Amino acid sequence: MGPMDGDALVAEALSAALLAMEEQFVSEAVAGLADAVELQRQATALGDESLVMRARLCRARMGLRTGELTGVAREMYDVQRWAAERGDRLLEARAHAACASVHQYSGDAAKRLEHSLSAVELLDETATVFTQIWHRVRLADALAETGAIDAARLRYRQAEDLARKTQQWELLRILLNNWAYYEHDCGDLAGAGEVIGRMLQHADVHGLELDPPTLHTVGEVQAANGEYAAAEQAMLTCIARYEAGFVEHVADVASYRLTLARARRGLGDVVGAQQSLDACREVCVELGLHAILVQVHEEQADLHAARGEFAEAFAIHKTFVAAQKSLQSREREAQAQARQAMFETSEAREEAERFREQARRDPLTGLRNRRYVDEELPALIAGDSGLSLAIADIDYFKRINDTLSHDTGDQVLVQVAKLLEDGLAAAAPGGFVARLGGEEFLLVLPATPVPSATTTLDGIRQAIETHDWHDITGALPVTVSIGVAATGEVSPPTQSATLGVADRNLYAAKRAGRNRVVAGAPRERLPRAYRDRDVA
Numbered sequence: 001m002g003p004m005d006g007d008a009l010v011a012e013a014l015s016a017a018l019l020a021m022e023e024q025f026v027s028e029a030v031a032g033l034a035d036a037v038e039l040q041r042q043a044t045a046l047g048d049e050s051l052v053m054r055a056r057l058c059r060a061r062m063g064l065r066t067g068e069l070t071g072v073a074r075e076m077y078d079v080q081r082w083a084a085e086r087g088d089r090l091l092e093a094r095a096h097a098a099c100a101s102v103h104q105y106s107g108d109a110a111k112r113l114e115h116s117l118s119a120v121e122l123l124d125e126t127a128t129v130f131t132q133i134w135h136r137v138r139l140a141d142a143l144a145e146t147g148a149i150d151a152a153r154l155r156y157r158q159a160e161d162l163a164r165k166t167q168q169w170e171l172l173r174i175l176l177n178n179w180a181y182y183e184h185d186c187g188d189l190a191g192a193g194e195v196i197g198r199m200l201q202h203a204d205v206h207g208l209e210l211d212p213p214t215l216h217t218v219g220e221v222q223a224a225n226g227e228y229a230a231a232e233q234a235m236l237t238c239i240a241r242y243e244a245g246f247v248e249h250v251a252d253v254a255s256y257r258l259t260l261a262r263a264r265r266g267l268g269d270v271v272g273a274q275q276s277l278d279a280c281r282e283v284c285v286e287l288g289l290h291a292i293l294v295q296v297h298e299e300q301a302d303l304h305a306a307r308g309e310f311a312e313a314f315a316i317h318k319t320f321v322a323a324q325k326s327l328q329s330r331e332r333e334a335q336a337q338a339r340q341a342m343f344e345t346s347e348a349r350e351e352a353e354r355f356r357e358q359a360r361r362d363p364l365t366g367l368r369n370r371r372y373v374d375e376e377l378p379a380l381i382a383g384d385s386g387l388s389l390a391i392a393d394i395d396y397f398k399r400i401n402d403t404l405s406h407d408t409g410d411q412v413l414v415q416v417a418k419l420l421e422d423g424l425a426a427a428a429p430g431g432f433v434a435r436l437g438g439e440e441f442l443l444v445l446p447a448t449p450v451p452s453a454t455t456t457l458d459g460i461r462q463a464i465e466t467h468d469w470h471d472i473t474g475a476l477p478v479t480v481s482i483g484v485a486a487t488g489e490v491s492p493p494t495q496s497a498t499l500g501v502a503d504r505n506l507y508a509a510k511r512a513g514r515n516r517v518v519a520g521a522p523r524e525r526l527p528r529a530y531r532d533r534d535v536a
Contacts, residue, residue: 007046014042014051021058022094023130025174033062053079054091061098064105073102090131093122097135100142109145116142129166133159137175144182152182169206173199177214184221192221212238212252219259228266235260254283254292261299270306277303294324364410365417368434373442377495381487384446388453391502392420392461392482394439395514400476411472413439416464416480423460428453442499443482450486450519457482458517465515479515481506 017039021032040055060075080095082088100115116139123132140155156179163172176199183192196218203210210218219234238256257280264273277299284293297319304313360372381387394400394416401409413435420433420441428445436442443460445453461480469478483506487493490501509518 010042010046011048011051014039014046014048015054018051018054018058019128022054023128023134029062029065033059033066036062050088050091053082057091057095057098061101064098064101073099076102089122089124090126093119093127093131093135096122097138100138104142104145109142113139113142113146129162129168130171133163133166133168133171133175136162137178141178141182144186147186149182149186149188153179169202169208173203173208173210173214176202177217180221181217184217184224189221189224193225196221212241212256216252216256216259219256219263223259223263223266226266228263231263232260232267235263251283251287251289251292254280254287254289257283258292258295258299261303265299265303265306270303273303273306362435365414365435367417367421367441368432370434370436373434373436374495377444380444380446381493381495381498385488385493386447386449387487388445388448388450388484389486389498389502390443390445390453390457390482390484390517391436391499391506392441392443392457392480393506393510395479395481395510397439400473400478403476404473408472412469412478415467415469415472416478417441419464419467420460423456423463427456427459450484450489453484453486454517454519457484461515461517481509481514482517483507483509484517484519 021036021039036055036059040052040059043051043055056075057079060072060079063072063075076095076098080092080099083092083095096115096119100112100119103109103112103115116135119135120139123135127135136155136159140152140159143149143155144152156175159175160172160179163169163175176195180192180195180199183189183195199214200210200218202208215234215238219231219238222228222234223231235256239253239260242253242256257276261273261276261280264270264276277296281293281296283289284296297316301313301316304310304316360369360375361367362369394412397409397412400412416439417433417435420443424431424433424443424445428448430446431444431448434442434444443457445456448456461482465477465479467478469476472478483502483504485498485501485505487498490497505518505520509516512518
């Protein structure tokens with residue numbers, strides 16, 4: 001087995017590990033983050049950029065679950081941009097789905113919906129069944145979040161049909177849980193109850209044990225529909241599993257105790273309700289769970305009212321209103337931070353691209369420069385057997401500089417550059433002109449055989465010769481000599497070999513009297529003196 005075979009096996013194993021992380025609901029976010037970091041290290045060591053990007057996205061997703069926001073947002077947007085540039089639709093779709101999660105955390109429902117929609121639109125035959133289902137579920141969630149519950153139901157049904165068809169039973173459970181939650185959140189308690197009933201039946205048929213978050217949704221819907229005893233039992237089961245170490249976050253149990261308090265208040269057990277609420281408040285204060293604490297204040301006001309303590313209920317209600325305003329302020333701040341992170345990422349990307357573009361252009365003429373040529377030309381030559389290249393050199397340019405001035409010489413360079421670009425744009429769309437240095441220019445003519453290229457270039461030469469130069473050079477004429485080469489004239493058709501032929505033809509044009517175009521493959525080699533002294 002050769003070294004490439006070994007690398008391929010490592011890459012295959014890494015890809016499988018990443019797929020497991022991409023398509024499984026990792027319960028332990030901290031451990032998941034450590035795993036993602038290790039996978040990224042391995043992918044980097046292997047030198048596989050695609051695997052590195054997948055690992056970066058997994059790491060960012062795990063980072064979001066551990067509470068990081070700004071940094072992971074930048075990572076996600078970087079991966080999304082990279083995938084878009086390379087046409088990796090599946091990775092781009094996953095990156096959009098991850099970005100949607102960022103905006104969910106920051107409270108920007110519109111941006112969440114935008115990214116969720118992109119995540120679904122990018123899906124094609126390369127997407128796995130899991131991704132096909134899950135991205136539709138997340139789009140439905142985002143639609144419901146904005147109040148478009150009818151559109152959300154359509155997506156939930158599509159995802160449910162696909163999950164049943166492909167027997168994705170665990171994913172179907174999660175789908176139904178989300179659907180019930182948003183039906184409840186949108187105020188359709190009957191609809192939420194119907195979905196909960198289907199989910200419970202589905203779990204019973206397929207032997208699925210409902211995890212605490214799903215049981216919590218069940219309990220919330222049951223309590224909202226007046227099924228207080230069933231809701232109490234569901235919440236007691238959740239709390240028991242937490243105490244047995246099943247629940248990952250202490251924050252979860254605060255929500256369970258809050259719903260338990262509501263169920264017990266509905267049953268008339270105001271003492272038990274107060275005990276549950278006090279336990280919930282303690283966790284909220286300890287962990288800074290401001291969103292749940294706002295609901296604690298609201299429930300406390302309802303409990304006071306249930307006991308006939310209306311003055312206390314009114315006082316707590318004022319606390320609830322103040323806490324709600326504070327929470328909204330915190331959410332706006334988090335949203336602003338997320339938006340700033342996105343802006344900074346976009347701004348940095350645009351600035352980097354601007355600097356990159358500047359580095360690939362000649363500052364005097366605005367043409368592409370030698371760096372751009374070296375970056376782009378090899379691929380053009382390799383992919384176009386009909387490509388023609390030409391090197392144009394201004395005749396007697398040293399005389400212009402010496403007789404008039406270097407400033408005049410610069411003006412001539414700028415005007416010649418414009419005439420070259422205008423002539424090439426009209427005759428060879430898709431080509432470009434670059435300044436190689438001094439008074440020398442390269443013209444690239446895609447899919448243009450030498451005879452056609454020579455005709456085009458001679459027209460450009462004539463345009464330069466007949467241009468009105470009086471305002472710049474006075475009585476001194478400005479002309480160019482041009483050497484042409486085709487990739488088909490050299491073997492192998494490399495950049496250096498093709499430019500070498502064009503260079504020799506340019507020298508032949510100079511020797512033949514200048515102000516002319518020479519093509520073909522001359523036998524004579526370019527004398528060393530041509531580059532060492534001025535024979536312009």
